[in-house]
Amino acid sequence: MSEKTNDTMLTVDNLSKNFVKKLDLAGKIAQKLGSNIREEVVHAVDGVSLAIPKGSVVGLVGESGCGKSTLGRMIAGILRPTGGDITYKGVSITKMSGDEAARAALQIQMIFQDPFASLNPRMRVIDIIGEAPLTHGFTTAAEKDSYVCDVMKRVGLDPEYRRRYPHQFSGGQRQRIGIARALAVNPEFLVCDEAIAALDVSIQAQVINLFMDLREDLDLTYLFISHDLSVVKHISDRIVIMYLGRIVEISPTDELYADPNHPYTQALLNEVPQLEHRGRDYKPVEGEIPSPLDPPSGCHFHPRCPHATDRCATERPELREIAPTRWSACHLNDEA
Amino acid sequence: MSVKDTSPTLEVRNLQTHFFTKAGDAKAVDGVSFSVGKGEIMGLVGESGSGKSVTGFSIIGLVDPPGNVVGGEVLYNGKNLVGLPDEQMRQLRGNRIAMIFQDPMMTLNPVLRVDTQMVETILAHDPSVSKQDALARSRDALGRVGIPAPDERLRSYPHQFSGGMRQRVAIAIALLNKPDLIIADEPTTALDVTIQGQILYEAQKLCRETGTSMIWITHDLAVVAGLADSICVMYGGRVVEQGLINDVLDHPVHPYTRGLLGSVPGANSRGTRLYQIPGMAPSLLNLPQGCAFQARCPRADEACLVEPQITEPIAGRGVRCCHPHLNAEEEIGA
Ligand SMILES: Nc1ncnc2c1ncn2[C@@H]1O[C@H](COP(=O)(O)OP(=O)(O)O)[C@@H](O)[C@H]1O
Numbered sequence: 117m118s119e120k121t122n123d124t125m126l127t128v129d130n131l132s133k134n135f136v137k138k139l140d141l142a143g144k145i146a147q148k149l150g151s152n153i154r155e156e157v158v159h160a161v162d163g164v165s166l167a168i169p170k171g172s173v174v175g176l177v178g179e180s181g182c183g184k185s186t187l188g189r190m191i192a193g194i195l196r197p198t199g200g201d202i203t204y205k206g207v208s209i210t211k212m213s214g215d216e217a218a219r220a221a222l223q224i225q226m227i228f229q230d231p232f233a234s235l236n237p238r239m240r241v242i243d244i245i246g247e248a249p250l251t252h253g254f255t256t257a258a259e260k261d262s263y264v265c266d267v268m269k270r271v272g273l274d275p276e277y278r279r280r281y282p283h284q285f286s287g288g289q290r291q292r293i294g295i296a297r298a299l300a301v302n303p304e305f306l307v308c309d310e311a312i313a314a315l316d317v318s319i320q321a322q323v324i325n326l327f328m329d330l331r332e333d334l335d336l337t338y339l340f341i342s343h344d345l346s347v348v349k350h351i352s353d354r355i356v357i358m359y360l361g362r363i364v365e366i367s368p369t370d371e372l373y374a375d376p377n378h379p380y381t382q383a384l385l386n387e388v389p390q391l392e393h394r395g396r397d398y399k400p401v402e403g404e405i406p407s408p409l410d411p412p413s414g415c416h417f418h419p420r421c422p423h424a425t426d427r428c429a430t431e432r433p434e435l436r437e438i439a440p441t442r443w444s445a446c447h448l449n450d451e452a
Numbered sequence: 453m454s455v456k457d458t459s460p461t462l463e464v465r466n467l468q469t470h471f472f473t474k475a476g477d478a479k480a481v482d483g484v485s486f487s488v489g490k491g492e493i494m495g496l497v498g499e500s501g502s503g504k505s506v507t508g509f510s511i512i513g514l515v516d517p518p519g520n521v522v523g524g525e526v527l528y529n530g531k532n533l534v535g536l537p538d539e540q541m542r543q544l545r546g547n548r549i550a551m552i553f554q555d556p557m558m559t560l561n562p563v564l565r566v567d568t569q570m571v572e573t574i575l576a577h578d579p580s581v582s583k584q585d586a587l588a589r590s591r592d593a594l595g596r597v598g599i600p601a602p603d604e605r606l607r608s609y610p611h612q613f614s615g616g617m618r619q620r621v622a623i624a625i626a627l628l629n630k631p632d633l634i635i636a637d638e639p640t641t642a643l644d645v646t647i648q649g650q651i652l653y654e655a656q657k658l659c660r661e662t663g664t665s666m667i668w669i670t671h672d673l674a675v676v677a678g679l680a681d682s683i684c685v686m687y688g689g690r691v692v693e694q695g696l697i698n699d700v701l702d703h704p705v706h707p708y709t710r711g712l713l714g715s716v717p718g719a720n721s722r723g724t725r726l727y728q729i730p731g732m733a734p735s736l737l738n739l740p741q742g743c744a745f746q747a748r749c750p751r752a753d754e755a756c757l758v759e760p761q762i763t764e765p766i767a768g769r770g771v772r773c774c775h776p777h778l779n780a781e782e783e784i785g786a
């Protein structure tokens with residue numbers, strides 16, 4: 117699944133991550149007393165595969181809890197997969213030497229939603245941005261100051277402020293500090309996890325523009341995770357839609373919006389508020405996002421799907437190619 | 453600048469709410485006026501710190517020290533609520549005017565079961581309702597905001613719900629007594645789009661069926677576009693533009709409204725740079741003399757050093773700007 121070409125930056129093959137929800141004390145006692153209560157397993161990411169072309173922006177969307185952050189963190193090397201494989205520039209991460217793994221870890225950087233939580237409040241900006249490039253030999257102690265100034269200028273921060281602490285900056289500026297910290301080690305690939313979600317509209321626009329400029333200037337590849345479909349639509353070349361730990365559709369952006377294939381994609385796009393869409397008649401949404409602890413059998417979407425058949429309740433639909441560069445995981449495509 | 457002039461449910465006139473802090477006096481709401489007619493939904497939009505929540509709190513009398521409503525009137529069915537005795541205000545809040553907060557725990561009592569809270573809310577409004585009927589109505593209300601297994605959920609405590617579910621319970625409680633006025637402060641910001649759609653459906657239905665008026669506070673212009681009849685745009689504690697939703701969104705005349713609309717991704721073609729408003733909102737403690745937007749405004753000149761007043765350069769539109777974009781041909785960002 118997902119074409120692999122020479123231009124592929126990163127591929128993910130049948131990747132999974134389970135979290136075990138440990139029993140609390142009451143649970144353990146109940147178990148000792150013979151109750152059949154057990155540890156619960158969340159299949160946060162459940163056998164997903166995708167390919168990210170070099171230089172592209174891939175948007176990853178889906179409702180909260182569907183596994184976006186977990187997938188992003190595995191790709192960024194922060195979280196160890198339970199199963200499956202990630203291949204970076206042709207080399208499987210499981211087969212990398214120590215050196216190769218360290219290099220990949222630098223080349224793939226992650227940018228988080230909450231810039232404040234991810235910045236050490238007791239460090240000055242010059243050290244937050246300059247620490248990693250110094251450690252990894254991108255600069256020297258003597259040149260660190262000018263190195264940091266350059267990076268700050270690149271993200272639109274005034275180098276005058278490099279001796280300040282994070283709390284002395286606004287939310288938008290703190291996000292720029294987070295971006296500068298990531299860029300300081302010359303990454304090739306950025307995983308942005310809800311990186312603009314906490315920002316005001318006018319500041320969001322500034323940071324989205326910054327991401328697009330950096331892509332041009334530095335030839336970056338992005339995995340752009342967001343719950344905001346209009347933002348993802350604006351900056352992504354292709355979009356990956358997840359539902360309850362699985363990918364349900366992958367498509368180039370324009371095709372996805374023009375002709376969504378998967379019934380879940382269709383439902384999701386329908387709900388997205390749009391400026392041009394005035395005086396809407398809202399409709400009640402059928403069903404509920406099921407618990408990831410106990411996902412529905414077969415196709416996870418079947419209890420909410422208007423097209424569900426008996427087969428949908430028993431058989432997991434595979435993600436397969438429905439047109440060049442388009443994939444969808446729905447049994448309806450078998451009949452076509 | 454009222455949109456439906458025939459006896460509005462709510463009329464806010466020159467509201468002023470200030471916070472007297474050690475660092476100085478913050479004019480969080482500084483001369484805000486608008487009205488909301490029966491069954492009308494008004495979108496109150498603006499970026500964080502622009503005074504949206506304080507406007508909402510001021511209307512329902514929930515501004516705490518160091519804040520204080522220092523001027524203006526809040527006319528609810530013609531009656532001024534500013535300075536109303538606490539007990540009367542509490543009566544109104546439980547019954548005729550409801551607020552839905554960004555944080556549902558502002559509505560929910562953590563130590564009471566959901567059914568207890570819902571039945572209490574109904575009986576406070578109408579003590580003649582039987583407990584049985586009150587329970588049945590509570591169950592229906594939960595079902596309508598998309599809570600599965602409402603019978604079971606009625607017997608739960610707030611902490612047994614996920615954040616999104618808790619917000620839906622708070623919304624169900626706010627809608628219980630079919631209030632005349634609902635002030636909803638970013639209630640769906642943390643929710644997923646399909647759940648948001650469900651809640652917008654319930655809110656819209658209530659307004660259409662029972663003539664409830666609503667102020668929907670949000671930073672999300674696209675939500676307001678789909679839901680509201682009218683819109684008020686706030687900046688630095690003041691309303692900078694107000695009018696009917698289609699008029700304002702299709703022909704914004706205030707430079708800030710135009711900048712805001714221009715920077716929404718949906719308004720720009722894919723992959724292009726977004727129009728961006730330079731800089732950031734000024735601190736209320738440090739406002740420039742004259743128009744608060746001048747440091748970011750492409751049209752600013754000496755005239756803007758004098759605080760602009762609200763004018764009506766087009767029928768039905770309120771604008772606080774010396775140089776509004778009255779030429780329909782002008783490009784956004786010009
Ligand atoms: N560290 C963890 N321990 C236990 N469960 C987790 C952990 N991280 C995530 N999960 C669970 O995995 C699922 C996917 O979470 P996440 O990847 O954060 O989703 P998203 O980013 O799409 O909102 C959720 O059900 C979440 O509760």
Ligand SMILES: Nc1ncnc2c1ncn2[C@@H]1O[C@H](COP(=O)(O)OP(=O)(O)O)[C@@H](O)[C@H]1O
Nearest residue numbers: 471478480499500501502503504505506507736
């Ligand atoms: N408790 C408070 N103490 C001091 N100032 C406050 C307080 N609450 C609000 N403010 C001031 O009021 C301004 C507007 O706040 P708010 O109405 O919450 O903004 P919004 O809801 O538009 O994000 C804030 O920028 C702040 O200066």
Ligand code: SF4
Nearest residue numbers: 415418421428446447
């Ligand atoms: S596989 Fe069946 S239930 Fe799932 S999306 Fe397709 S039609 Fe609907």
Ligand code: SF4
Nearest residue numbers: 743746749756773774
């Ligand atoms: S008054 Fe002047 S500075 Fe303010 S918005 Fe109008 S043109 Fe811009």
Ligand SMILES: [Mg+2]
Nearest residue numbers: 184185186310
């Ligand atoms: Mg996440």
Ligand SMILES: [Mg+2]
Nearest residue numbers: 504505506637
């Ligand atoms: Mg607020």
